[in-house]
Amino acid sequence: MVHPPAALGRDYLKAFEREARGGSVSSIKNEADAGLLDVSLTAGTQQDSQKPANGPGNRRKPATYTGLSNAKAGLLPPVAAPGRLREFTVEAMERPLNVAHGTIFPAWTFNGTVPGPVIRATEGETLKINFRNLTSGAHSLHFHGAHDPHFDGWEPIPAGKSTEYILQAGPFGVHPYHCHTAPISMHIAKGMFGALIVDPAGGRPPAREVVLILHGYDLANRGRNDLFCWNGIAGYYDRYPIRVKVGELVRLYVVNMVEYDPIASFHLHARTFDVYRTGTRMTPDEHTDVVTLGQTERAVLEMRFTKKGRYMFHPHQSYMAEKGAMGWIVAI
Structure with a gap:
């Protein structure tokens, strides 16, 4: 079923409930898929080169992708083994994505997902980003944080062309990246962003x-x-909560990449958390249950859930929650 924009706007929650009762095709296939977004930090080796699972020709294929492809963008790579050079491949591509209840969105993506892949490194390492523009228009790749201005990513890369960006990873924390080609607001709104x-x-x-x-x-x-x-699919965490264990430390890397709305927030019900703004300090800036973020602002949040139960989270801009950004954390 494909809903018109109106059904997915003001009446979003009603549309969600109708589909749940009627058994219409959802963008998520099963609960096992949901676990892919709840990623714990375990020992592992990060790949030095990250490429999309499918080739550039996908931008011309029919819109048959499930919402899971979007959700995989939220996967968090494990802490990288020590190394001096981290090399990644990022490809700009046009791709139709299932973003809610069968609604197909003609996205502009990095590596075929919205958000783009999470890139991870250790402070002081060198990042080499091989950027290829496989779309029909100009795009670029701009990272927030500190780096050589020659690799700032504001210069448009024409269709079919490639370039590379060399960055020193730093400062430690969480930093967004996005296309910086004009009109920037459109390129971000179409899906060209991710997290470092x-x-x-x-x-x-x-x-x-x-x-x-x-x-x-x-x-x-x-x-x-x-x-x-949150992470590409409206209502995902409402239907498929994030699962954590009672008592364990939970760390959320929260990034605001909302275009057209200047302010957003993260609010957690029934618990409070430590806030590390931008993640660039090892001591918390405050302890609260809501953190407000301007466009591209971000924070690292840490908390423990001492009792089993369902804990709601959402922006406290209520219309955002009502249009898809409400979710749950389940402590078990």
């Missing part, structure tokens, strides 16, 4: 870690959002 996590040299305490990137979809190209999502 830079771990401190000494590491952080072991924790259950999840990346949560808040953003919107302008379904009718009107310069305003009809849907709001």
Whole structure:
């Protein structure tokens, strides 16, 4: 079933409930898929080169992708083994994505997903980003944080062309990246953004870690959002909660990439959390239950759930929650 924008805007929650009762095709196949977004930090080796699973020709294929392809963008790579050079491949490509209840969005993506892949390194390492533009228009790749201005990513890369960006990973924290080609607001709104996590040299305490990137979809190209999502799919965490264990340390990397709405927030019910703004300090800036973020602002949030139960989270801009950005954390 394909819903018009109106059904997915003001009446989003009603549309969601109708589909749940009627058994219509959802963008998520099963609960096992949901576990892919709840990624704990375990020992592992990060691939030095990350490429999309499918080739560039996908941008011309029919819109048969499931929402799971979007959700995989929230996967958090494990802490990288020590190394001096981290090499990644990022490809700009046009791709139709299922973003809610069979609604197909003509996305502009990095590596075929919205958000783009999470890139992870340790402070001081060198990042080499091989950027290829496989789309029909100009795009670029701009990273927040500190780096050589020659690789700042504001220069458009024409269709079919490639370039590379050489960055020193730092400062430690969480930093967004996005296309910086004009009109920038459109390129971000179409899906060209992601997150770079830079771990401190000494590491952080072991924790259950999840990346949560808040953003919107302008379904009718009107310069305003009809849907709001965490990690690409409206209503995903409402239907498929993030699961954690009682007592374990939970770390959320929260990034605000909402275009057209200048302010957003993250609010957690029934618990409070430590806030590390931008993640660039090892001591918390505050302890609260809601953190407000301007466009591209971000924070690392840490918490423990001492009792079993369901804990709601959402932006406290209520219309965003009502249009898809409400979810749950379940402590078991």
